[in-house]
Amino acid sequence: MPVKQPIxxxxxxxxxxxxxxxxxxxxxxxxxxxxxxPMVKVVQYSFQVVGGKTVRxxxxxxxxxxxxxxxxxxxxxxxxFLLLAVPILLALSLLFAILLFERIRGWRFxxxxxxxxxxxxxxxxxxxxxxxxxxxxxxxxxxxxxGVAGADWLGKASLVMPSVMSVxxxxxLGFGVVLFxxxxxxxxxxxxxxxxxxxxxxxxxxxxxxxxxLRLAIEFFAVVEVITMxxxxxxxxxxxxxxxxxxxxxxxxxYIYKNAFAFxxxxxxxxxxxxxxxxxxxxxxxxxxxxxxxxxxxx
Amino acid sequence: xxxxxxxxxxxxxxLMGLMSILSLYPLYFILVTSLxxxxxxxxxxxxxxxxxxxxxxxxxxxxxKMPKWFVNSLIxxxxxxxxxxxxxxxxxxxxxxxxxxxxxxVFNTMVGxxxxxxxxxxxxxxxxxxxxxLINTFSGVIFFYAGxxxxxxxxxxxxxxxxxxxxxFDAALIDGCSPLVMLWRIVMPLAAPAxxxxxxxxxxxxxxxxxxxxxxxxxxxLRTLMAGLALFQGRYSTNQPLIMAGSLVxxxxxxxLYLFGQRYFIRGLTAGSFx
Numbered sequence: 001m002p003v004k005q006p007i008x009x010x011x012x013x014x015x016x017x018x019x020x021x022x023x024x025x026x027x028x029x030x031x032x033x034x035x036x037x038p039m040v041k042v043v044q045y046s047f048q049v050v051g052g053k054t055v056r057x058x059x060x061x062x063x064x065x066x067x068x069x070x071x072x073x074x075x076x077x078x079x080x081f082l083l084l085a086v087p088i089l090l091a092l093s094l095l096f097a098i099l100l101f102e103r104i105r106g107w108r109f110x111x112x113x114x115x116x117x118x119x120x121x122x123x124x125x126x127x128x129x130x131x132x133x134x135x136x137x138x139x140x141x142x143x144x145x146x147g148v149a150g151a152d153w154l155g156k157a158s159l160v161m162p163s164v165m166s167v168x169x170x171x172x173l174g175f176g177v178v179l180f181x182x183x184x185x186x187x188x189x190x191x192x193x194x195x196x197x198x199x200x201x202x203x204x205x206x207x208x209x210x211x212x213x214l215r216l217a218i219e220f221f222a223v224v225e226v227i228t229m230x231x232x233x234x235x236x237x238x239x240x241x242x243x244x245x246x247x248x249x250x251x252x253x254x255y256i257y258k259n260a261f262a263f264x265x266x267x268x269x270x271x272x273x274x275x276x277x278x279x280x281x282x283x284x285x286x287x288x289x290x291x292x293x294x295x296x297x298x299x
Numbered sequence: 300x301x302x303x304x305x306x307x308x309x310x311x312x313x314l315m316g317l318m319s320i321l322s323l324y325p326l327y328f329i330l331v332t333s334l335x336x337x338x339x340x341x342x343x344x345x346x347x348x349x350x351x352x353x354x355x356x357x358x359x360x361x362x363x364k365m366p367k368w369f370v371n372s373l374i375x376x377x378x379x380x381x382x383x384x385x386x387x388x389x390x391x392x393x394x395x396x397x398x399x400x401x402x403x404x405v406f407n408t409m410v411g412x413x414x415x416x417x418x419x420x421x422x423x424x425x426x427x428x429x430x431x432x433l434i435n436t437f438s439g440v441i442f443f444y445a446g447x448x449x450x451x452x453x454x455x456x457x458x459x460x461x462x463x464x465x466x467x468f469d470a471a472l473i474d475g476c477s478p479l480v481m482l483w484r485i486v487m488p489l490a491a492p493a494x495x496x497x498x499x500x501x502x503x504x505x506x507x508x509x510x511x512x513x514x515x516x517x518x519x520x521l522r523t524l525m526a527g528l529a530l531f532q533g534r535y536s537t538n539q540p541l542i543m544a545g546s547l548v549x550x551x552x553x554x555x556l557y558l559f560g561q562r563y564f565i566r567g568l569t570a571g572s573f574x
Contacts, residue, residue, distance in 0.1 A: 016399070016400070017397070017478075019393075019397065019477075019478040019479075020393040020396075020397020020398065020399035020402070020478075021393075021397075021399050023389040023390060023392060023393035023397060023478065023482075024389070024390050024393040024394065024397070024399060024402075024405065026386045026389065026390070027386050027387065027389065027390030027393075027449060027453065028390070028405065030386060030445065030446045030449055031408075031409075031412065031446065031449060031450070033442075033446060034420065034424070034442070034443060034445075034446025034447060034449075035412055035415060035420065035446065035450075037423065037427070038419070038420035038421075038422075038423035038424050038427075039415075039419065039420070041423035041426075041427075042419060042420070042422060042423050045422060045423060045426075050426065096318065099311055099314070099315070102311075104308065104311055104312065104315070105308075105312070106312075106315070110315050110318070110319060112561055113318075113319045113322050113323060114318060114319075114322055115561075115564070115565065116322060116323070116326070116554075116557065117322055117325070119503060119553050119554070119556075119557045119564060120326070120550045120553065120554065121506070121507040121525060121546075121549050121550045121553060122507060122509070123507065123509050123525045123528055123529050123546075123549065124329070124525075124528065124546035124547075124549045124550040125325060125550075127528070127529075127532055127542055127543070127546050128325045128328055128329050128543065128546060129325065130532075131328075131332070131539050131542075131543070132325065132328060137344070138328065138344050138345065141344055141345070170321070170322075170325075174322070178565050182565075223414075227414060227416065230416070231416030231418050231419075232416065234418070234509065234510050235509045235510075238509065238510075238513075238529060239529050239532060252418075253418045253510070256418055256421070256422070257510065257514075260421070260422050260425070260514075261425075261514055266422050266425075266426065269422050270422050270423075273418065273419045273421075273422060276416070276418065276419055277415075277419045280414055280415055280416065280419065283414055284411045284414050284415075287410070287411070287413075287414050288407075288410070288411070291410060
């Protein structure tokens with residue numbers, strides 16, 4: 001809608017102003033350089049062997065290589081395993097958010113405390129947990145006092161991924177709690193009052209009111225956490241296990257890191273990145289559907 | 300209160316107490332360990348130090364490259380956040396108020412990019428930076444980081460700018476404000492709460508980032524604090540108290556920001572979500 005323009009009526013009314021283009025230009029160029037260019041290039045590199053100055057097309061060789069590489073499959077299955085953390089996080093954050101929502105004594109304090117791990121540097125956190133999980137570390141000492149045998153939490157192939165997962169859950173939980181709590185506070189109180197008059201118990205109340213009301217927030221959190229488990233766990237693995245013991249705690253990011261920067265196999269790393277990109281695209285679709293649903297709900 | 304209700308309240312408090320202990324314990328561990336000598340750590344894992352010492356901090360500040368890395372991280376964080384905030388504010392203003400041709404498509408692309416993880420971009424960016432000679436420079440890393448922050452920043456600011464009343468803009472237009480003056484003098488001050496949130500969240504992100512820092516700044520004297528800390532560990536892996544002292548220094552800035560500006564964090568990190 002054109003704004004009434006008393007100063008220079010002839011000049012501005014009919015022509016599209018230029019300034020929005022100028023304002024948007026740096027942003028658009030920057031995004032093209034940092035997202036657009038690499039997303040195109042990574043596909044190209046995945047079909048090439050990239051050397052210092054030379055590139056050679058090798059067709060699907062990089063893809064064939066990773067599909068035959070047991071370490072790739074190990075990494076993939078570890079990321080898949082980490083996805084199990086998502087339902088755990090959903091359940092725990094819902095539970096804590098609901099309990100805090102009841103305005104129990106000290107809820108503000110608890111909210112601040114549960115969110116705190118989320119802001120701490122994953123590198124520092126990973127180092128600390130690495131020590132706490134050491135064979136002679138705090139955790140095993142505690143277990144010994146309780147009369148339970150300890151274990152080599154990060155040194156044993158079968159335990160290393162659950163241990164890494166525990167740290168990720170520890171750090172991500174607060175995000176879910178705060179998100180759900182914020183959303184709960186905007187649920188109309190009458191809904192709960194009506195349910196109570198109808199004689200609904202705690203379980204029914206949350207089953208039939210809280211969860212449907214929070215559906216979009218829950219789905220949003222689930223999508224964000226799925227992305228986290230697939231592509232934001234490098235920090236933990238790098239400082240806690242360096243992918244070990246053996247290859248037991250390799251994840252896709254670590255596999256990309258090793259191939260690209262330790263073995264200089266940029267093509268192989270790119271092929272993995274392309275696969276991750278494909279998965280991300282699927283998630284983007286989900287994300288957009290959620291967003292549209294949330295906008296529809298607002299209107 | 301009935302007996303049952305009291306029992307329930309007690310149970311919830313116990314549960315919350317347990318959760319608090321689990322949430323806070325690692326921080327306590329880092330703190331008390333950093334104040335122990337290496338010898339004391341071996342026999343006293345749990346309790347606060349019997350003979351507290353600042354030797355680890357002295358070593359961190361005087362005997363290592365940590366101060367240098369700290370300054371590096373500080374420079375990178377401040378410049379990245381500054382640049383990306385300005386670029387994002389101009390872009391967001393154009394999207395929210397300029398309604399230029401294609402602004403919807405740009406905004407939707409932005410939302411899609413929120414989901415794209417940096418690992419996918421790292422290899423081509425690395426090769427590009429090597430070719431243009433920006434590897435092992437702060438400029439290269441800042442360029443990459445700032446770009447990565449733009450989608451979230453624009454998303455948050457567009458949503459905020461859209462909540463500003465139309466009259467503010469009309470009044471300024473009638474006064475003959477140029478778009479740049481309007482953004483700087485009128486919109487930015489009104490958006491101060493959103494901007495503070497954005498700056499805090501982005502700064503913590505840059506400060507904590509590891510993968511890119513590790514790969515793009517490989518010279519010892521160019522390391523960021525997080526990369527330095529991660530590599531530190533390999534060298535002093537048996538000196539746990541020293542590493543914990545370094546870690547404490549590394550997480551302290553974000554922790555202090557959190558303690559004094561909790562609401563900005565909570566607002567910023569829930570702002571990306573949908574209702």
